[in-house]
Amino acid sequence: MQPSCAHLHNIQGSGNDSSSSPRLSGDGSCHPGTGDVRIQLSSTAGESRENATSRASRPGSQSRSHGHTHAHGEAAGLEDPAPDSEEQGGSSLSELRYLLQWLHKSLPYLLILCVKLIMQHITGISLGIGLLTTYAYANKSIVNQVFLREQCSKLQCTWLLLYLTGSSLLLYYTFHSQSLYHSLIFLSPTVDFMNFWEVLWIVGVTDFILKFLFMGLKCFILLVPSFIMSFKSKGYWYMLLEELCQYYRMFVPIPVWFRYLIAYGELDTALGWTLGIMLGLLYLILKLLSFFEQWRNFRQILRIFFTRPHCGVPASKRQCSESDDICPICQAEFQKPILLICQHTFCEECISLWFNREKTCPLCRTVISDHVNKWKDGATSMHLQIF
Structure with missing residues (x-):
């Protein structure tokens, strides 16, 4: 018995009414002439299964995506400082x-x-370069002449003395209208103390002239014959002159800077006057502190100059013969041999020259002296005393 088309349509209609149930039926076609019924299954069932599968898997994917979002957020939170540093x-x-x-x-x-x-400022710059060149040339020449000892050139020392004296006199004569030489004895030059560059000009020129003055005294000591003053005694005089020079140079700028600091200029009021006095007093306090510090070093130099401590004792002939009568420093016969506490023998002049730069024995490196007399070689400090 073959079903009729109407019956098939009724079945399809009843299937359409149930919207909540899955649609498993296919589209049917009825051919009245042949009586054949052809039913074509649609992909609705497959789609329903796929949708159900996708819906079933959606919570897991949502949880995974949610966890991934949290993890990404935490990672982004940890990486926040890096972009900040990169931005900075x-x-x-x-x-x-x-x-x-x-x-x-x-x-x-x-x-x-x-x-x-x-x-x-071409004049000041040119003069500054000239003064610096003169200092460098004279200082190097004096150190070389002191090192040569007996072989030092008296003519070279005389030339240095005349050169330094002539340079100083020529400078003061060229600027005689400013009376710059007054600063050497703590008097006021005839310049405007309200101008900062004028103050630097006075202080700089005076400092170089003082260096030239004491370097000239060192040249004069170089000209003294060795039978009147030994080379060891000359070394102590070089050291004392250099310390005196540095100590005196600390005092010279005080009047110049004090007048500059207390000058109130445009602040011609009680406030300007008070501020100037306070600045001047503060400057004096700082200078006093530096004086006390320098005074300790100066007292030590004075003690060394007057006591002249010996680094050893005169060596006997037997002790000299143990060293083959040859000084390890000059490689010549001993001249006034000195035996150190480490039992090594040297010439007095050789070992004195050595201790100008070192504290230890040249052979065994035993500490012999507790200080280094760095100015006994005739050198002059390069430090420019501005304040």
């Missing part, structure tokens, strides 16, 4: 790049300004 580094580089660009653009104008400043 980038901002610093950008600021540096901007500064370099500004310097590159401003370089021609800066060069013009520098040339203008040099032209305004």
